[in-house]
Amino acid sequence: MCLSKRDSVKHNGDNRDSLLYFIWKTVQEDKIVRDEKKTFKITKKVPISSSVKELKITLFEVIRAMKKHLYGIYSYNKLKKELKDNLRESEIMIQIDFSENYTMKYTNEIQSTHFAKKPLSIHTRVYYSRNGNGDLKLKSFATVSENLDHQAHAVWAHMKPILITILENKHIDTLHIYSDGPTSQYRNRTNVTLWIQTLINHFQQVTKSSWTFSESGHSKGPMDGIGGYLKITADRHVLLGNDIRNASEFVYLFKESSIEVTVISEEDVIEERNRVPNPLDAILGIMDITKIFWQKELEVSIQLYRYEQFHKELKLSKLLAFLIKSINKKVSSDDTSKKPKIRYQKSEKIEFHKDRNQNTHLHFKTGFTYDGRLLETNLHGKGVLHSNTGLLYRGNFFNSFLKGNGIINWPNGSWYQGNFEYGMRNGYGTYVPAKKEDPLYSGNWINGKRHGFGQTDRNNDFNTVEMKYYGYWSNNKMHGWGSAQWSNGTQYGGQWKNSKPDGEGTAVWSDNDV
Known part of the structure; x- marks a missing residue:
């Protein structure tokens, strides 16, 4: 699954030349069984007549599917071995x-038992x-x-x-x-x-x-x-x-x-x-x-x-x-202590009312407040959640989870705007830290961690940020291909591993040496 490689097929003849080849194909065939017509699926070699160009296109598709299949086998065996070892x-x-x-x-058996x-x-x-x-x-x-x-x-x-x-x-x-x-x-x-x-x-x-x-x-x-x-x-x-x-x-x-x-x-x-x-x-x-x-x-x-x-x-x-x-079948009707509490119950709220736009205001004993839409007992739709510690979220909810686009502000002054999946940063989003010496990040997230393609924001100047980076991340670390520029003028483009240059790449030092 290498992104930098491309499949190629060399052919010295004319792409318009015609040829004949065979492929395995599952086809339907009709047969008469006990005077009744039935359709069966069978796999057989089928002759195909095409031009060289059409064969190349078919071959590219087959190779792509084969590489994906082989990578799947490799990945399965790799994960299995790593789990055994650890x-x-x-x-x-x-x-x-x-x-x-x-x-x-x-x-010993009589002949008729063969079919039974x-x-x-x-x-x-x-x-x-x-x-x-x-x-x-x-x-x-x-x-x-x-x-x-x-x-x-x-x-x-x-x-x-x-x-x-x-x-x-x-x-x-x-x-x-x-x-x-x-x-x-x-x-x-x-x-x-x-x-x-x-x-x-x-x-x-x-x-x-x-x-x-x-x-x-x-x-x-x-x-x-x-x-x-x-x-x-x-x-x-x-x-x-x-x-x-x-x-x-x-x-x-x-x-x-x-x-x-x-x-x-x-x-x-x-x-x-x-x-x-x-x-x-x-x-x-x-x-x-x-x-x-x-x-x-x-x-x-x-x-x-x-x-x-x-x-x-x-x-x-x-x-x-x-x-x-x-579970509730096993619990008597007057014994509610064993019934599982999935999310909040109405008894937890101090205040509950709806405005004319059907938005609900909730005030919990824990100090949280919520203004927005509900679906039964779930926060569901657009809403605003505010904690007693100063955390503020404005955006979409789905069954009481932060899901979809939203903005979250932390008490220390940092904030994030982008996509959420079940309460965690997932998808594209931008994180702005409270401290100016920490770089902004815009890019992909998985389970709250920088993962995929992203960059430290170019709007940061070198008076506050030592390095700017543009490339791939893995588990909050620069990993894969990426390009970086340091405050002293040094530049590097190439492979990274665990936030350090590692592998093939090109560096240009501050004195223009390569």
Whole structure:
């Protein structure tokens, strides 16, 4: 994903020359099955006739998609290795995948049983943790079911009993999950909802969790080894004169194995399917997301990442309502102490009234005042928030979060104008510090930190600012390509790392030496 490189294809002939080549393509074909016309999708080699120029354009598009795909594989493996190397005692990492179904077999069978064999669904997992000595240890699991459902609710029927075993260690508070990205199994809103719902309801010790998806067509992993071993072992068992007629007989083969294998019943899968809230929160653009992060808070929200870059944060309001409803079912009507307080309640206000423009004035016991729009009990729309410490915000609110364009003034005299996402500086904005010797900053922000393209404002003169910078930032530091000018006349343009020139670049000193 290098911005400074361009794809090029060398060709000595005429771009108008015609040629013939083949590509793999999925096409629809009609076939007659039992005197009935049916349409099937098949993949086949298709001849393409085009000019050299048209082939180049097609090739550029394919190369661009291929580079993006390869970078995704590289990023996934890099993040996975870094997590393993830096795994803490309070964290566990799980890799999961469905293996191909295994067909139950008999040692001797009549011909008609060939068309009546029943398959088994196998879900494989490897989990990594670090013991008290700092050593990385791993354990392999598999769950087997005669229910062949591989959808999101079935995933959690297979996952829950294993998590019960893994999370017996009560000091574990962070769970990382790695999987591939099929939309029917893992990369969908049903799976995300059940993932968070399961952790909140059943594993309350877990306060943080992430889910990372691999690219399609990824290389083999340890889960493939588990699935292969289970199937080969079962086939050998049949060759020795034994039958495998159901999931329990399959699991019994591995009672002495280092791989822990358990049965998932039909009822387990149906129970998880009935737990799916209706309706579900939409997660727009989930197919472009490679990582989702969740942290336990009063609000149910997730942070979405594309490769290693923060993309956006979403609140799961429907899931929150479902969880609150589930909690309130367990609480008697006269016991309000256990009901979760999501935001402010009306009992917290000292003063409450609306003007003729439907703006609301709130005065809280904590000293905060708010003038603006409300949606039910949420600050929502244009408004002004003033704290008793002197902090002032004027701008847009969304469900009680600072979101959209706004201006915030801090008590020390510094201020920021720009975009907010859920209470943090995200997007483009300008920060003006209280001290003149500190440079202004105009540019991109992520989660309250300078990140992306930005500059120290050119309006600062060298009487107050030692250096001006124009370029890329990462985590509040000058990082990547950038150009700088110092008060003594020295200039530098090139690569930066951790706010220092590092890598290729050109410097012009104050005496004009290069």
